[in-house]
Amino acid sequence: MALFCPMVTGLISMFQIKIVSIKIVNLTGSILTSSVLAVIIYHIETQGAFRSELLYVDYLSAVLLIVVAVLTLTSMLFSLSYMEKELVDGHITFNMLRRYYGLLNLFIFTMLSVLIVENLGLMWVAVEATTLASALLVAFYFNHSALEAAWKYVMVCTVGICLALLGTILLYYAQVSVIGTGAQALSWLELKSIGSQLDPAITKLAFIFILIGYGTKAGLAPMHTWLPDAHSQAPSPVSGLLSGALLSCAIYAIIRNLIVVQIVLNREFLQYLLIAFGVFSIAIALPFILVQHDVKRLLAYSSVEHMGIIVLGIGISTPLAIYGALLHIINHAIAKSTLFYIAGVITQEYKTKNIMRIRGLISTMPLLGTMFMITILVITGTPPFSIFVSKFIIIWASFSDGRFILGASVLFLLAGIFAGMMYYCMAMVFSGKPKHSILTGNIGKPALMSMIFSVCLMVVAGVYVPAWLDTLLQRAVSVVMGG
Amino acid sequence: MRRREGAMNILIIILLFTSLLLTRVSRLKTAVSIILVQSFMVALACGIEGMEAGEVHMYIAAILTAVIKVGLIPYALLNITEKWQQEREGHPILNVNFSSIAACITIVLAYSLIDQALPGAAGSRDALATAVAMTLIGLLLIMTRRQAIMQIVGLITMENGIYLVGLSATKGLPLIIEMGIFFDVLVAVVVLVILTHRLKLSGMSTDISRLKKLKG
Numbered sequence A: 001m002a003l004f005c006p007m008v009t010g011l012i013s014m015f016q017i018k019i020v021s022i023k024i025v026n027l028t029g030s031i032l033t034s035s036v037l038a039v040i041i042y043h044i045e046t047q048g049a050f051r052s053e054l055l056y057v058d059y060l061s062a063v064l065l066i067v068v069a070v071l072t073l074t075s076m077l078f079s080l081s082y083m084e085k086e087l088v089d090g091h092i093t094f095n096m097l098r099r100y101y102g103l104l105n106l107f108i109f110t111m112l113s114v115l116i117v118e119n120l121g122l123m124w125v126a127v128e129a130t131t132l133a134s135a136l137l138v139a140f141y142f143n144h145s146a147l148e149a150a151w152k153y154v155m156v157c158t159v160g161i162c163l164a165l166l167g168t169i170l171l172y173y174a175q176v177s178v179i180g181t182g183a184q185a186l187s188w189l190e191l192k193s194i195g196s197q198l199d200p201a202i203t204k205l206a207f208i209f210i211l212i213g214y215g216t217k218a219g220l221a222p223m224h225t226w227l228p229d230a231h232s233q234a235p236s237p238v239s240g241l242l243s244g245a246l247l248s249c250a251i252y253a254i255i256r257n258l259i260v261v262q263i264v265l266n267r268e269f270l271q272y273l274l275i276a277f278g279v280f281s282i283a284i285a286l287p288f289i290l291v292q293h294d295v296k297r298l299l300a301y302s303s304v305e306h307m308g309i310i311v312l313g314i315g316i317s318t319p320l321a322i323y324g325a326l327l328h329i330i331n332h333a334i335a336k337s338t339l340f341y342i343a344g345v346i347t348q349e350y351k352t353k354n355i356m357r358i359r360g361l362i363s364t365m366p367l368l369g370t371m372f373m374i375t376i377l378v379i380t381g382t383p384p385f386s387i388f389v390s391k392f393i394i395i396w397a398s399f400s401d402g403r404f405i406l407g408a409s410v411l412f413l414l415a416g417i418f419a420g421m422m423y424y425c426m427a428m429v430f431s432g433k434p435k436h437s438i439l440t441g442n443i444g445k446p447a448l449m450s451m452i453f454s455v456c457l458m459v460v461a462g463v464y465v466p467a468w469l470d471t472l473l474q475r476a477v478s479v480v481m482g483g
Numbered sequence B: 001m002r003r004r005e006g007a008m009n010i011l012i013i014i015l016l017f018t019s020l021l022l023t024r025v026s027r028l029k030t031a032v033s034i035i036l037v038q039s040f041m042v043a044l045a046c047g048i049e050g051m052e053a054g055e056v057h058m059y060i061a062a063i064l065t066a067v068i069k070v071g072l073i074p075y076a077l078l079n080i081t082e083k084w085q086q087e088r089e090g091h092p093i094l095n096v097n098f099s100s101i102a103a104c105i106t107i108v109l110a111y112s113l114i115d116q117a118l119p120g121a122a123g124s125r126d127a128l129a130t131a132v133a134m135t136l137i138g139l140l141l142i143m144t145r146r147q148a149i150m151q152i153v154g155l156i157t158m159e160n161g162i163y164l165v166g167l168s169a170t171k172g173l174p175l176i177i178e179m180g181i182f183f184d185v186l187v188a189v190v191v192l193v194i195l196t197h198r199l200k201l202s203g204m205s206t207d208i209s210r211l212k213k214l215k216g
Helices: A004-015 A022-047 A059-089 A094-116 A120-138 A144-175 A188-197 A200-218 A226-233 A236-261 A267-290 A295-316 A319-350 A366-379 A386-400 A404-429 A445-463 A467-481 B002-022 B028-053 B056-083 B096-117 B125-144 B148-169 B175-201
Strands: none
Touching: A022 A059, A022 A094, A022 A467, A059 A094, A059 A236, A059 A319, A059 A445, A059 A467, A094 A120, A094 A236, A120 A144, A120 A200, A120 A226, A120 A236, A120 B175, A144 A188, A144 A200, A144 A226, A144 A236, A144 B125, A144 B148, A144 B175, A188 A236, A200 A236, A200 A267, A200 A295, A226 A236, A226 A295, A236 A267, A236 A295, A236 A319, A236 A467, A267 A295, A267 A404, A295 A319, A295 A386, A295 A404, A319 A366, A319 A386, A319 A445, A319 A467, A366 A386, A366 A404, A366 A445, A386 A404, A386 A445, B002 B028, B002 B096, B002 B125, B002 B148, B028 B056, B028 B148, B056 B148, B056 B175, B096 B125, B125 B148, B148 B175
16 A cells, blocks of 8 residues: 555646645655655565565565655755756746646656566556656757757667567567466566476567667667767756666666576576676767767766666676675666756856866855765765775676676776766866856755755765665565575 | 458558558658558457457457557647648658668568567467568668658557567457557657657757757
């Protein structure tokens, strides 16, 4: 019963778009959602998995629910002041604002449904729903670039998702002889229990399609082409959600399918497949990061890189690596969303997204500049912050598994990315005064709160992982390994 | 039984024909009409399978297909194309003849794929191959056409193809999943139509190849 609350909250907030006190409604809505999610996570902690007719949450879902819970709160907080500033600046009208909040809540609702649904077929429906819900958010400003980005986004992702559908249908075909065609078909739990009876050849084909399909949604190269456009054209809070939560949901879908499929398929084959995609994503991200002009596109390519790291961790599939990958999902979500929020404020103030024109952050906006600096350090994996921990674990796992060349080459690539991002960051934060004087308006309190909160999370998480999180992650790892 | 098999075969041939035809049209309205026929055939195929298997849920699926893909979606698309003053002709990247040849190659490819990968298919080999071919031709349309509406048409073809794969390999997915899929397709087309509408409103042509601003 507690599971219905997030959905209801999402739905209700969607309809409350008629009053000026939209902010209050949305804020309460998101606090409610996040707290309900927290309750659910606590529930899972103490009582194990929860199952109802169509829904199912276990430790793995809990890990991702943490991501969505935190991000809902921070993105809503940030939206409150950011969108208000947009309204004041004249970039949007009030009607657009109403539409924005309606769509935002719808988007969150669809992401939640991906995480708590049990049936793999319905999970597909939910993932496609997230694409559609966020498409209108990406196209929000309805200018030429936004429309182009949204078109590419919908097209590429829907084609990808259609491939995932093909894969899911093949999976269904594989299990038809065992489970049958009733309501249990494509049920994840059922599939897990009868896994060994699936036809390997068909399952192999199915999984390849599923990986390519959901991988498109997760931003793995070479299907990532929609990512830079969509993440840079969407309003900043939406970019944060897209990058942090949506990509993680897509990875979740891959993992769920993986758990079923790895029972019957050759382990090595799966490992090679995932590691290949992972490393390829990191490798592709590198050159694009080095030649970026647009700060949000820079962050988007960084997302591609991090998704590659996560998939790499899952591909190495030792318990340590998976632990690192899951931790990385959480850390990356927090860090990347914060970066997008900060970048949003920066672009609002400087009125440009061009890196070359953003200069001297430390003098115009000292607090923001420092936060930006810190967060870029975080996202590139500098100790003692959170992302360093998860990256380190994954690379350590790669070395301890005997894959020396893999670990070394990934380190090399990551160093390159570090150099690139630091170069641009330094350029933006330090190096002289901006060309024309920037009137630094106030950053709204809610936005500030959400950003500071996230930054603190990242700093703290670098040195201390709370015990409950540790056990949760370990249990989630055992779920992934097939326990 | 033989009559039904015969009917299925005719449907499949028509479906293949429509897909090939789609690679040759350049007027948008014609393309939408062809999609209408195509979706109708798919709905019919679902209905026939339903008769063979005797399952109610397939009838429901057939009716849903008919309503959504034959009724609502082409209606929306025709609406959009009619509102425009000039009849926009597609200038594809691959010219018409090459696209048709490419489509034929994909059909051959589909047959060989099916023979290799799914030897024990429940349905007929032809149906499955047609379905895969339709999916690939849809993909071809999306990749080689520049007109927004043509890309939507390609997407619908691809969707029809995948649905047909499900239909011929298994006897259709559980109803709730199928309903979800229908809903998704509907909303996808709605979203794309909104975007196309906005493209038109913002004064730009709906020529997708003109959307090249975001690079690198």
